[in-house]
Every structure is written in structure tokens, then in C-alpha cells.
């Protein structure tokens with residue numbers, strides 16, 4: 001599929017023209033500004049799913065032509081992922097799994113911490129998926145690098161934690177980019193410092209991978225990345241795949257964390273010979289369609305060029321920051337300077353003063369057909385810091401949550417851009433926020449105390465009109 005020189009990128013994606021119902025009874029073209037959570041599929045990816053379905057069969061263990069072809073496609077996908085992140089297949093392997101969360105959980109269970117090298121150094125700005133998996137490993141002591149008051153990673157604190165804990169640090173694990181502020185972390189510089197004390201370095205690139213080039217570099221380069229994790233559903237290939245790209249030597253040792261079919265070379269009732277990497281780390285039947293669709297998304301992104309992706313998103317972000325500055329009572333968290341857009345992703349967290357984030361997000365959806373995310377974005381410690389919520393206020397909220405009341409959990413509204421978004425769409429969300437700020441909205445909203453969510457009174461969406469309402473004759 002030829003995709004160069006396309007004036008804008010919307011033609012490349014499925015579903016962007018979908019009409020959705022809004023409160024006044026009309027229908028409107030949906031605008032998705034929740035790309036940091038999940039992205040719509042590329043048409044090239046859907047074509048792969050359809051074309052490959054004709055030949056899809058069991059991977060690795062089948063002897064028929066379709067099985068051999070499926071195995072070939074799966075292994076090629078692995079190479080495509082390795083190339084995409086600049087990994088050397090001699091030293092690194094690509095382990096497919098469900099998503100970044102599963103990949104980091106695997107790394108947390110499989111990394112060889114020892115009693116003398118027991119520290120995992122991460123940051124307070126992480127997604128929970130790069131925090132909780134480490135916390136629950138009883139052999140690991142988790143130490144956090146703090147952030148500066150404006151939410152950037154505190155590199156002085158990093159340096160002082162490296163000095164303080166030195167050789168006890170086994171691994172440093174940091175997000176390549178924040179899913180809350182879009183800040184890019186200096187992962188290569190951090191990796192160099194980690195390697196200097198004999199530690200390894202992992203980058204959670206769930207947010208970075210769809211928007212920037214990644215280069216793991218050769219192991220002999222002090223700035224190399226030992227591990228990288230990513231999710232296909234954030235890269236326009238939502239078919240259930242993620243990848244952990246990591247060091248062969250580490251995964252060749254020890255017992256896999258999940259065991260069963262596919263992980264072994266031989267089993268007797270007395271012992272087991274584990275398969276080589278990466279098979280020993282992929283228990284059960286693999287998701288070959290997911291892997292093929294991730295590979296196709298990568299090929300499409302590479303054909304467009306990651307620089308072009310970054311340039312387009314920087315333009316959207318600069319435009320948004322510029323226009324949002326004109327909305328009364330709107331506060332943006334993190335960097336607000338349109339001149340800095342090359343050093344961040346298009347993720348903008350904001351609030352309208354005096355209005356709950358739950359309410360603002362609901363109105364955007366129900367009255368303007370705009371999808372955003374609101375809440376704490378699975379990064380509670382970072383968000384509470386960024387919003388400067390006091391310890392005692394956190395304590396109050398905690399008590400309410402324990403009583404089943406989530407109505408007052410602090411949070412923000414997040415707008416996050418994908419490759420296909422346009423400045424016209426940015427204008428639409430800015431205009432909508434202006435109206436909400438001026439109380440120009442129709443609905444009479446009620447909050448569900450248990451979930452915190454607002455819905456307009458009398459709203460009953462007919463989901464079957466959109467999906468699931470197939471004619472009886474087309475059902476099996």
C-alpha cells in the first residue's frame with residue numbers, strides 16, 4: 001500500500017468518519033482524542049488481518065502448508081519488531097505477549113535480582129504498569145526517582161539515588177514518555193548512567209513507540225537499552241499483541257514465569273528441557289494475527305517516517321496549546337509552551353476550574369462527540385503530585401473510596417493526539433471546552449457515586465443500532 005505524499009493521514013485509518021449520537025438527537029462525526037489509551041486501526045493492518053485469515057493456521061507445531069506459512073509470518077513479525085527498535089537479534093530477542101503490562105510483569109518476574117543486587121530504580125511518574133509489577137516481587141526493593149514541581153523527571157535525584165544505592169541497583173526502569181504530560185525522558189542518558197554502575201536499563205515505550213524512533217543500540221554502546229516494551233493497540237494495530245524486546249542471556253537462564261505448551265524441548269515425568277528463547281517465554285498458542293498486524297503497523301509507520309509522524313503531532317500540539325491558552329478558566333498541567341513541542345508528545349492534561357474532570361469529559365462525549373480520557377490515567381502518584389493534592393486530602397479521598405464513593409477522586413481531562421488527528425479537530429475540542437467553561441451545555445447531568453461518572457438524565461444509547469444489531473439473515 002503506497003502511503004507517501006498523502007496530504008493528511010486520515011485516509012489511512014478505519015472508522016474516522018463514523019457518526020455517533022449526541023444528546024440533541026442528532027449524529028456527529030466522532031473525534032477521538034484518546035490515543036494515549038488506544039488507537040484506531042490502520043487500513044493496512046485490517047488488510048493484513050483479512051488477507052492473512054485465508055492462510056491462518058496453527059503456529060510452530062503444524063506441518064501443513066498453512067501452518068508453515070503462519071510460522072513464517074510470525075517469525076517475520078518478530079524480525080520487524082526487532083528492526084523497529086534497533087535491536088541486534090544476536091543479543092536481543094522479541095517476546096510477544098498481550099501488551100506492555102504483561103511484558104513488564106514478565107520482566108519483573110524473570111529479571112535475576114539477587115540479595116546483593118536487589119534494587120529496582122523507577123520513577124514517581126510511571127504508569128502503574130511500570131510500578132506495581134516490581135512492587136509485588138518479594139525479592140525486589142523499589143526505589144523511586146522523584147519529579148520536579150512541574151512534573152519533569154528530576155535528574156539530580158536520579159544521580160543522587162545512583163550514588164546512594166550504587167551496586168545494589170540491579171535495573172533502572174523508566175518510561176520513554178509520560179502518558180500524563182507527554183514529557184520525554186532522557187532514556188539514553190539515563191541508560192548510560194545506569195550501565196556505569198553495572199545496572200541494566202529498561203524503557204517502557206508504550207507511549208514512545210507510536211510517536212518516535214527508538215534505537216536500542218548495540219550492547220557495547222554505553223547508552224544502549226537492555227529492554228523495551230510496547231503495545232500494538234497504541235500503534236494502530238489493536239489485535240491483542242504487545243512485545244518485550246530484551247536480552248537473550250537473561251531469558252536463557254532460569255525457569256520461565258509461565259509454563260506449558262510451546263515452552264519446552266522435551267519433558268519426562270522426571271525433568272524438563274526448556275526450549276530456546278524466545279519460545280520458552282511464550283507459553284501457549286501464540287497470537288499470530290496480532291503479531292502480523294503489529295508488524296504491518298510498524299511497516300506503515302516506517303513508510304510514513306517517524307520524523308514525519310513526530311512533526312505532524314508537534315504541529316497539532318503547538319496549535320492546541322496556543323488555542324487552549326485562550327479558553328477562560330482552563331488550566332493545563334505540565335509544559336504549556338507551544339515552542340517546546342518537539343521535546344514532548346501530544347498529550348495534554350487539563351482542567352476547567354470549578355468543574356469536575358468527570359463532568360467535563362462526559363459533556364465532551366455526550367454533546368460534542370469527542371472522546372477523551374479523564375481521571376488519573378493509571379498514574380495516581382504522579383497525578384496527585386502534579387495537582388499538588390495534599391497528604392490529608394489524599395487521606396480523605398482514600399476513606400471515601402474505601403466506603404465505595406469515587407465521586408471526589410481528583411483527576412484531569414486528557415487530550416492525546418494520534419497521527420490522523422487534524423488541526424480542525426483540535427479547533428473543535430477547543431471550541432467545546434470554551435462552551436463548557438461558559439456553562440453553555442444542555443444536559444442535566446447526574447453523577448454515579450460508585451463510579452464517579454456523569455450521565456445526562458434521560459440518555460439511553462441504542463448500541464445495537466451501531467454494532468451488534470446484525471440482520472438475522474447474516475447471523476450464523
Ligand SMILES: Cc1ncc(COP(=O)(O)O)c(C=O)c1O
Pocket residue numbers: 036037099100101102127129130175177178179204206207231242
Ligand atoms: C507509559 C505506559 N506504560 C504502560 C502502559 C500499559 O499499556 P497496556 O495497557 O497496553 O498494557 C500504558 C498504557 O497507557 C502507558 O501509557
